[in-house]
Amino acid sequence: LIYFQTRSYAKALDVYQETLRIRRDAYGEDNLEVAASLNSIGLVLFKMELHEMALQSFFHSLEIRRKNLGHIHRDVAVILYNIATVYLETGDEDDALQYYEETLRVEKASLGLSHRDVLLTIQHIGQVHQQRGEIDKALSYFHESIRIQQELPNRDNCHLAQTWNQIGNLYLQRGDAANMMTAYTETLRMLHAIGKSERDLNICGFNFYGMSKMHPECAACA
Secondary structure, eight states, X not given: OHHHHTTOHHHHHHHHHHHHHHHHHHHOTTOHHHHHHHHHHHHHHHHTTOHXXXXXXXXXXXXXXXXXXXXXXXXXXXXXXXXXXXXXXXXXXXXXXXXHHHHHHHHXXXXXXXXXXXXXXXXXXXXXXXXXXXHHHHHHHHHHXXXXXXXXXXXXXXXXXXXXXXXXXXXXXXXXXXXXXXXXXXXXXXHHHTTOOGGGOOXXXXXXXXXXXXXXXXXXXX
């Protein structure tokens, strides 16, 4: 984990591969500890931009987790999410969308409709549609993410402001001035509520704030 966090990826890979060998010898091939090691190896390979090898590791981890946990489980969704992210990083938007949508299906079934994992996946699906120029679909997902954020306990007003800002930018791309101004006004209201100013409004036709790479859960997995 220290090697991973300090970006010493080659050393991290050696450690995780040795851990994988030990766990296979101790528990057998189809054990969840083996799946966890395969996930960690996939993360390192992704960071090293060895995308095909990362996918192989993630798919192997997915197979083991499904054998042990079934198809509807949060830990299965985490791997599906990571697979989608590799495809997105390599520009394969069709496969990325397929796996993000499968992630969302599993998350909703295992976690319910209003969960932070569901929110994260919905926003990434919206991002993929935006990259494909499918603005109406992107707007639908980002509006859904607003609904979820408003229902979450201890909601993050900064994240809400960022999402409203993104919705405004999507309306800007679509040329819808009225809805764009409504979204930007809501953004400013949220920004003021958390002590920020108009300077923090990001008017841009494309970018989204800090879209993460791998699933946040993987910080612990690694």
